[in-house]
Amino acid sequence: MVVQLYGQPFGQVPAIEDGDFKLFESRAIARYYATKYSDQGTDLLGKSLEHRAIVDQWSDVETHYFNVLVHPIVINLVIKPRLGEECDIGLVEELKVKLEVVLDVYDNRLASNRFLAGDEFTMADLTHMPAMGYLMGITDLNRMIKARENMNRWWEEITARPAWKKLMEMAGH
Ligand SMILES: N[C@@H](CCC(=O)N[C@@H](CS)C(=O)NCC(=O)O)C(=O)O
Incomplete structure (x- = not known):
């Protein structure tokens, strides 16, 4: 049986909850936080x-x-x-x-x-x-x-x- 944590349907980590928002897949999570905090620190997403x-x-x-x-x-x-x-x-x-x-x-x-x-x-x-x-x-x-x-x-x-x-x-x- 696959144990789902934070709604990760494959039973793996990482998975996050940010308020009511749930997300899995490490690269998608990294892009989400980079976009959410794009006005702080290093711009990780590209300038043009x-x-x-x-x-x-x-x-x-x-x-x-x-x-x-x-x-x-x-x-x-x-x-x-x-x-x-x-x-x-x-x-x-x-x-x-x-x-x-x-x-x-x-x-x-x-x-x-x-x-x-x-x-x-x-x-x-x-x-x-x-x-x-x-x-x-x-x-x-x-x-x-x-x-x-x-x-x-x-x-x-x-x-x-x-x-x-x-x-x-x-x-x-
Ligand atoms: N493509 C996924 C891969 C995740 C992954 O491989 N997770 C491993 C740990 S790094 C895991 O949870 N393994 C436990 C298992 O499969 O039971 C991602 O990048 O988030």
């Missing part, structure tokens, strides 16, 4: 029609190229061992080969752009941070990122932001 489109483009790259590979890697190398379940090393090795190609695209993009959507930190960078955080904690994957100079520079910069440091402190890292 074109900039917003580029933010959306790299956010979609995260979902459709990056996360589809990284999510099962993290499940197998981080989550399953914690649950005492066996991980599928064959699958992880296949995914790592595919991920090398995707990381090259990122490194190339970040060679001429400070952040994924251009000169400013946006939602496109932010949505990568949870999975990137896991990857950097896995020796082999950490090496794959560190080998890419521009991606590594980008990761150092976005994790130096006060909000990430605060989150890490709260998580006890």
Whole structure:
């Protein structure tokens, strides 16, 4: 039986309640709060029609190229061992080969752009941070990122932001 918290029909987290308003799916939640508080702090959504489109483009790259590979890697190398379940090393090795190609695209993009959507930190960078955080904690994957100079520079910069440091402190890292 699926246990629904905050109306999440798949029984997963995160899900939020903001007053009477309920929402699930982490990326939709992040966009909701970024829009709701767009007049405060960093503008995460993009400043023009074109900039917003580029933010959306790299956010979609995260979902459709990056996360589809990284999510099962993290499940197998981080989550399953914690649950005492066996991980599928064959699958992880296949995914790592595919991920090398995707990381090259990122490194190339970040060679001429400070952040994924251009000169400013946006939602496109932010949505990568949870999975990137896991990857950097896995020796082999950490090496794959560190080998890419521009991606590594980008990761150092976005994790130096006060909000990430605060989150890490709260998580006890
Ligand atoms: N696409 C969803 C994925 C959510 C997800 O994978 N949630 C995991 C934790 S990170 C979960 O709740 N797993 C528990 C379960 O499936 O029973 C999102 O981004 O919100």
